[in-house]
Amino acid sequence: MWKHLACLEDGSTKVEAALVERALLVSSSVPLRALSSAVLNGGPRRVRYIINYQVPKNYRARNPKRTLIRAAQRLGIPVRETAGLMTAANMRNAVVKVFRAEDVEFLLAVTAGVSNAIAIGDAPPRAVGTINVIVIVNANLPYPCLVEAAKTITEGKADAMRLLDVRSPTSRLPAVGTSTDSLVVACTGQGSKIRYAGLATSLGSLLGKATRDLVLQAVERQDGLSWSRSADKKLFERGILLDDLLQRAVTVLRVRSRSTEPDKLKNSVLKLLKHPATSSLMAAALRADDDLLASSSKEAMKLMGEAIARYFSGDEGSKVFQKLALHIRLNTYTEWLLAGLAAGVLASTP
16 A cells, blocks of 8 residues: 655656555655665765665564564565664554745654653653654765754754743653654765855754654644643643642641632632733743753742732732641642632632
């Protein structure tokens, strides 16, 4: 079964991307100058085919290279002319598109899953999930330029992780990718000779933006992850359990009212998180926790929590928050903001 996805064509040069069985196959009518981290035929190399092969989520083979050799053989393409990647991402969630930067075109293909997202310094997670990027530029890029293009692509991928606020499940820190990401950047060697592909160039600028945008689309297709996901989910990804925090607040205050029913209290807090003032403070608190946690003042955190309680429930909200602050220990701006919201709800509801 062959499903055409995109084509880069100029005279006698044709580069085509298609879904074939369990693989995304990129084929070229001319040998490509490639640089890659591919499992099969990686490094600087001449290739005509690139496969991104889908393996099961429980894949644990000791020789992934052999798996890719067999995949190439099944597809009827020469192993020596093939660079091979693998991923557990569903190939139907691949995003493939052709872009044009002034007089240069390139084909970009991305598959992405972020279940094993990783931050700098983390121990490698055991989960599956990989971001694979394939770029073919219809121009003549020497190897130093291909290296710079690889850098630009990686910067675009990392920016997508930032925009999505993907967290490492190990450290809860901002992720820059996954522990098994792979990249192929190649050129046809035809037409214009391009020496640079950094963000200051027209090619690099579009390459970085295009990579970021397609990674965003691929992650949403594969994992359903988008910036618009619920506040509750974002908090969970950072290791903040809203239900637990609210239960602690109710226990400390020893209050009994309609507002303390678990679902009602949680729904009230989540509703307040959608308030323009609160959502802006939430964004600021999350950023402060990423950047300032090691040197943050506990008093500054508490002042923000009290301010939000007073904002929604006046003096009574402030009093409830102060009582709460005497008996509860929290460690982040975000947690104190949530405590302020809980105090505001509890102070304003009979």
